[in-house]
Amino acid sequence: KAGVTQTPRYLIKTRGQQVTLSCSPISGHRSVSWYQQTPGQGLQFLFEYFSETQRNKGNFPGRFSGRQFSNSRSEMNVSTLELGDSALYLCASSPGLAEANTGELFFGEGSRLTVL
Amino acid sequence: QQPVQSPQAVILREGEDAVINCSSSKALYSVHWYRQKHGEAPVFLMILLKGGEQKGHEKISASFNEKKQQSSLYLTASQLSYSGTYFCGTDNAGNMLTFGGGTRLMVKP
Numbered sequence: 001k002a003g004v005t006q007t008p009r010y011l012i013k014t015r016g017q018q019v020t021l022s023c024s025p026i027s028g029h030r031s032v033s034w035y036q037q038t039p040g041q042g043l044q045f046l047f048e049y050f051s052e053t054q055r056n057k058g059n060f061p062g063r064f065s066g067r068q069f070s071n072s073r074s075e076m077n078v079s080t081l082e083l084g085d086s087a088l089y090l091c092a093s094s095p096g097l098a099e100a101n102t103g104e105l106f107f108g109e110g111s112r113l114t115v116l
Numbered sequence: 117q118q119p120v121q122s123p124q125a126v127i128l129r130e131g132e133d134a135v136i137n138c139s140s141s142k143a144l145y146s147v148h149w150y151r152q153k154h155g156e157a158p159v160f161l162m163i164l165l166k167g168g169e170q171k172g173h174e175k176i177s178a179s180f181n182e183k184k185q186q187s188s189l190y191l192t193a194s195q196l197s198y199s200g201t202y203f204c205g206t207d208n209a210g211n212m213l214t215f216g217g218g219t220r221l222m223v224k225p
Contacts, residue, residue, distance in 0.1 A: 004157075033212070042118070043158070043203060043215035056212040090157065105148075105205075105213065107157035 002026065004093050004108035012114045018079040021111045023091030025072050031055075031096025032074040033105065034066060037088040046089075049074055050096045078113075086115045117141055119206045121216035128194050128223045136189040136219045138204030147180050147187040148205040148213060151198075158203060161189075194223045 005024040013019050025032050034046040045058035049068035066076040072093075078085055089112075092105035119140040126134055138147060146165045152158040164180035164187060175192040191198055201220050205213035 035215070042217035043205075045212055045214055048212050058212075092158075104160040104163065105150075105158075107150075107159070109157045 004091060004106050006089075006091050006108035006111050008111060009109065010112050010114075012116060013081050014116050015081055015083060017081050018077060019081060019113060020075055020077045021089055021091075021113075023074045023076075023093075023108060025074070025091075025093030026106055029093035029095055029106070030072055031094045032068055032072065033092045033094075034074070034076050035090045035092065036060075037090055037110070038086075043090070046076065081115045083115050086113060088112050118214055119204055119216040121202075121204055121219050123219060124217070125220040126222070128221070130196060130223055130225055131193050132223075134191045134194060134221065136191075136202050136204075136221075138187045138189070138206070138216055140185045140206045142185065142206070142208050144180075144182060144185050144187075144206050144208060146207045147178075148207065149178055149187075149189050150203045150205065150215075151200045152203065152218075153200040161202075191221070194221075196223050196225065199223045 007022045031050045033048040036044045047066050048056040052068045063079045068074045088110040090107050090110045092107045094103045094105050119138050122137045128134055148163050149161040150158040166182040178189045180187045199222050201218045203215045203218050205215045
């Protein structure tokens, strides 16, 4: 069974640009969560999608957005990039029960974004 | 709100034991533990649901005290392969996991 695939793995952008990251979950998984990982802050929750609907959102500015497609693939977008957005962005999928998502998360290897 | 993990870092010799703690200011529905090795994705270790149950995974076990809103991860007779950063994730029954800042564990020969 293929794992969670994130693309691109590495990218460099400059301040003010925008970026789109992609995540393909494990086949059959309907929930996709996004996390930002930085050395000082650990894993910060961005948002979670289930069946194309955003079910939860963390405390990030509106520059961070996401969406999920009918095949459960998800994208996240960061507009007007700032230096502080440099981080590893991790995507995680799970089967995602309709009532609660307390199951195991399967993480991808992440997309490392550097903003210059 | 982010759970608090302690200690932030620990260095062990092979065969020694360690305890990692995770505390939350909110009532918890469940606690999740993950381990991330350098340059790799976080990997699931175990989930503890409210009810005070204790779970084990090889020589790694954990407890969950829902009244104190705390969980502890116990690593017994540590091995070199246990090195990595351990994260606890807390679920307040809101369909999302909030992770602590992580505990870096280094096991030396």
